[in-house]
Amino acid sequence: MSKNTFLVTGASDGIGAVYADRLARRGNNLVLVARRAEKLAALAERLQKDHGVTVEVLPADLGAAEGLVSVEARLREDAAITGLVNNAGIAGEGMIIELDPTYVTGMINLNILAVTRLAAAIAPRLAAAGHGTIINITSVTALMPAAFTAVYPATKAFVLAFTEALQAQLSPLGVRVQGVLPGITRTAIWEEEKLQTIPASMVMDVEEMVDAALAGLDLGEVLTVPALPEMADLQTFLAARDALRPNLSLAHAAVRYGLNVK
Ligand SMILES: NC(=O)C1=CN([C@@H]2O[C@H](COP(=O)(O)OP(=O)(O)OC[C@H]3O[C@@H](n4cnc5c(N)ncnc54)[C@H](OP(=O)(O)O)[C@@H]3O)[C@@H](O)[C@H]2O)C=CC1
Numbered sequence: 001m002s003k004n005t006f007l008v009t010g011a012s013d014g015i016g017a018v019y020a021d022r023l024a025r026r027g028n029n030l031v032l033v034a035r036r037a038e039k040l041a042a043l044a045e046r047l048q049k050d051h052g053v054t055v056e057v058l059p060a061d062l063g064a065a066e067g068l069v070s071v072e073a074r075l076r077e078d079a080a081i082t083g084l085v086n087n088a089g090i091a092g093e094g095m096i097i098e099l100d101p102t103y104v105t106g107m108i109n110l111n112i113l114a115v116t117r118l119a120a121a122i123a124p125r126l127a128a129a130g131h132g133t134i135i136n137i138t139s140v141t142a143l144m145p146a147a148f149t150a151v152y153p154a155t156k157a158f159v160l161a162f163t164e165a166l167q168a169q170l171s172p173l174g175v176r177v178q179g180v181l182p183g184i185t186r187t188a189i190w191e192e193e194k195l196q197t198i199p200a201s202m203v204m205d206v207e208e209m210v211d212a213a214l215a216g217l218d219l220g221e222v223l224t225v226p227a228l229p230e231m232a233d234l235q236t237f238l239a240a241r242d243a244l245r246p247n248l249s250l251a252h253a254a255v256r257y258g259l260n261v262k
Pocket residue numbers: 009010011012013014015016033034035036037039060061062063064087088089090091110137138139140181182183184185186187188189190
């Protein structure tokens with residue numbers, strides 16, 4: 001990967017903070033976005049000292065209109081930024097029968113709306129330049145929605161579909177697009193007591209997850225599932241989905257519906 005400036009959302013903690021560290025180690029300059037300005041500033045100071053890169057903090061609440069607009073504007077206008085890690089996200093909305101509408105609106109705004117608008121803000125510049133990178137953090141829950149809560153996996157399924165469509169549109173223009181599907185990763189998104197109930201064999205350390213995701217980027221993967229032992233299994237899954245395509249839109253309903261239309 002060449003030396004660039006990456007804007008990383010959700011960089012104050014967890015996966016985003018490790019992305020910031022690893023991208024800085026690779027010599028990239030950074031713009032760090034999250035709400036907690038002090039945490040961003042401490043990370044920026046460390047990365048600048050340790051890796052000799054330039055790190056700017058851009059505190060913003062991406063779940064709120066004003067914060068989103070400010071980061072969008074930066075991505076649209078700053079020609080130095082050639083990479084976006086669309087990482088900020090929240091989970092934990094609970095069961096659908098006891099959903100808090102305010103919380104879930106915030107989740108959809110952050111996990112879907114912000115991801116979409118930030119990618120759309122940087123895409124025209126990268127496409128015009130013929131290079132750049134967009135990394136979207138989705139989740140394995142996008143592939144197994146019924147095993148989790150109802151809304152969070154759906155937001156991640158959106159990010160997965162969005163990423164695949166972005167890749168189809170932007171890769172012919174020279175822009176790299178990668179979707180990362182972490183499994184359970186040890187970060188503050190999980191309550192510690194909940195993590196304790198999950199077999200350790202299912203939980204990845206955040207550093208290993210991000211290192212694998214960046215190795216996947218280096219390998220040219222469009223979708224990276226850090227834990228998946230065989231890439232062929234993902235390819236088989238995607239090929240089975242593609243095989244449906246010729247029959248998904250036809251002039252007549254399937255015979256099993258008994259409509260007898262000729
Ligand atoms: N950990 C896991 O098991 C998995 C995580 N993921 C995904 O990875 C991504 C990162 O999660 P993870 O690192 O685990 O979570 P953390 O809770 O550790 O970090 C979340 C980050 O997002 C930021 N953030 C939260 N809300 C906002 C907001 N409104 N505006 C701006 N930034 C915000 C937080 O910063 P601040 O509070 O300072 O704003 C923090 O930096 C998420 O998209 C998550 O869905 C996917 C699969 C598995």
